[in-house]
Amino acid sequence: MAKYAAQCRCGETSITLSAEPVAQLVCHCVDCQKVTGNDFTQIAFFLPDGCEPKGAFDEVTMPGGSSHPKTYYNCPKCGSCLYATVSVLKGQVGVVAEQIQQPFEFKPKFHVWTSEKAEGVEVASDALQFPRGPNKPPHLV
Template sequence: MTRLATCACGSIRVTCASEPTKVSVCHCLDCQKRTGSSFGVAAFFDRDTVRIEGPTKSFSRQSDSGFPVTFHFCPDCGSTVFWKPQRKPGAVAVAVGSFADPDFPAPTQTVYSERRHSWLDMCD
């Protein structure tokens, strides 16, 4: 199955020619700030099955594991569409919301649950 993720304005197109290896909900404070929401949801794909088109700007930050993560976002609309964790050089993480697909596979794990907002009840 091929899946297409885009930014809000459509300038960035990420075509994933496989199923995700993992779908993860992250409750860390950095993901909360990055998304402007209470959590982030990422689908991880093997890098060699992902094609990225369009201009991006990037922002890198250290992760708790000590490895940097580089986030790529649209220079026009600001949507963060994908990121590359240096800890997993063979992977690309794609923001699940960028697929705009309510039938996208459900998360299989949560991380940083201790920072989860108390009113959330998912993936327990």
């Protein structure tokens, strides 16, 4: 049964999620900034089993920070990014948290790629943060 649902701004693409996320983080990398158009991206990672995407996505694949490819899944109509996958994370699905509807509550555990942070963005000094990606999968950090 779906626990949470996320959809793009226009509703053309969506994804249902049947479990709690395994990790939540804020990504400051320039790729996410370009794709989402935001200064940083709030991401909730889910195991692939309970994720059901619906709709035809525009897939944008590029080399990730560790040179393993990553793919962003965007709505072809409104352009918003709904989720992304990173090949090194074995299919974990990183859903853009601001697209996930209530009762989902975003509770980030840490920040990644702060070395590429957009100008003017402040990260609380007591927040756990990594200049690049952490050296282990997000759910193990």
